[in-house]
Amino acid sequence: MRAKTIFIIVFTVLITVFLMINTDQVSFDFIFAKADVSKLLVIGVCTFIGFILGYMAGRPKVTISTYDKEHPQEKPEDVKKSISDEDRDYIN
Secondary structure: OOHHHHHHHHHHHHHHHHHHHOOOOOEEEEOEEEEEEEEEHHHHHHHHHHHHHHHHOOOOOOOOOOHHHHHHOOOOOHHEEEEEHHHHHHHH
């Protein structure tokens, strides 16, 4: 296994153990109301959102060049067909 895979497995186990230890109720203050919520739920949701945001921020960006759309690359066969007979005789 690669180091990245081992790190992900260890990190997931640590998060799971941490969540299982913190199962008691806490008073959570939302913007307009207060509610008693399990620490497990609060930490789990925050961790999940953090993973999603980290993935979105770290993924490679796909760039499409407008140059490729305006000027498609010519194939070598197309270039050979566009050569005049005189030029073809000179090359050979």
